[in-house]
Amino acid sequence: MASRRPVSPRKTPSQARSRELVDVLLKATARVLLREGYEGCTTNRVAEVAGVSIGSLYQYFPNKESLVVRVMERHQEKLRAVMAAHLEALHGATLAAAVKVLVQALLEALRVEPKLHRVFREQVPRIGALKALHDQNAAYEPLVTAWLEAHQDQVKVVDRAAATWVLIGAVDGVVARVLVDRPTWLEEARLGLELERLIVSYLTA
Amino acid sequence: MASRRPVSPRKTPSQARSRELVDVLLKATARVLLREGYEGCTTNRVAEVAGVSIGSLYQYFPNKESLVVRVMERHQEKLRAVMAAHLEALHGATLAAAVKVLVQALLEALRVEPKLHRVFREQVPRIGALKALHDQNAAYEPLVTAWLEAHQDQVKVVDRAAATWVLIGAVDGVVARVLVDRPTWLEEARLGLELERLIVSYLTA
């Protein structure tokens, strides 16, 4: 292998054809990730699947990691968009209603590309620039804490910081398990109901 | 790299010195995993750290994956042993008491080698023979379901199968989050209390 981690800056696509090329490359990366896994996702293979020269790939992406980072970022932006569309309904909602909204928003977001989401979780290592992307949902910490504070009259919580991590961890864990072991449950109402019960009962018991 | 996935069977250590060699290799693997991560855990590096010839390594381990598999198996055996030591106290316990026992058993097990545990979770890919080891806690499914059935008089659960996955996922998720973002909490009582509340309130709400 050549020198590890080339830092050399790459071109930014300016003309239409090169912007399309970048798009084709990212789609190919996702495709390869799905079919061959992270280890099989080599730069040469991505270029081949994209029907693009390996040299062109390296004009816009400095290394393999940056490819996967961009694909994950794109995916997470989609998730955020789907969730954001639901969060309007939060204003002035009771605790139970708010939880329902949040859970439904989360589940609908996960239905966007569950297979790809699973590959990210199972195979993409939590290393370097990729690590930050995995910890994305840890970024919700202040939001959850604030939300708990806003509903403090309806919530029985001793330690708000601890409750925040427990909530995030628990929901994230259930989602991960379902994604891997019972993916079809994403389409069923039961999962949402159980998640709501998990959250509400923990907060109000 | 040589031919992928050599299936050739390896020697089983019979004399004392070779059994020690295998032990040294496994300890070195754990050490390298901790310090250099999974990607940096090459067979050559493991042999070097172990102070052992690369050839000797390949006499007892057919490939890199088998090394990591053995290290994870060893670790999981330790966890099981720690947990098993606590599970005597389960007989005839009430639901709340049983949950307390289970949570404490789990937390004590996690305190064995949390750093290593974290590396397994964060970096070891869920691929091939390693995948099964990651899904270890999914193996608790029938036990949890049976346990729910045994306490059905104290538990308000609609769908026992769904509840099982929610429980396993939630606990696993909280543990993962704590291990990564708040490792010091493993030593504090608060975490156990919150976990108990999460489980008990979900089951009895």
Next chain:
DNA sequence: GTCGAACGTGAGCAAATACTCGCGTCGAAG
């Protein structure tokens, strides 16, 4: 039409890495 810049190409390099093989050493059974 012309010219310079952006774009696209793919053969091929350099480093890394999983793994083998031939040879020397040690241990223990007789």
Next chain:
DNA sequence: CTTCGACGCGAGTATTTGCTCACGTTCGAC
């Protein structure tokens, strides 16, 4: 003491893979 198999060694091989570079092509401004 001899012998034989288990043990241990590490230089070396086959292959992969991330990445570069010299060259040809297309685009768009003038």
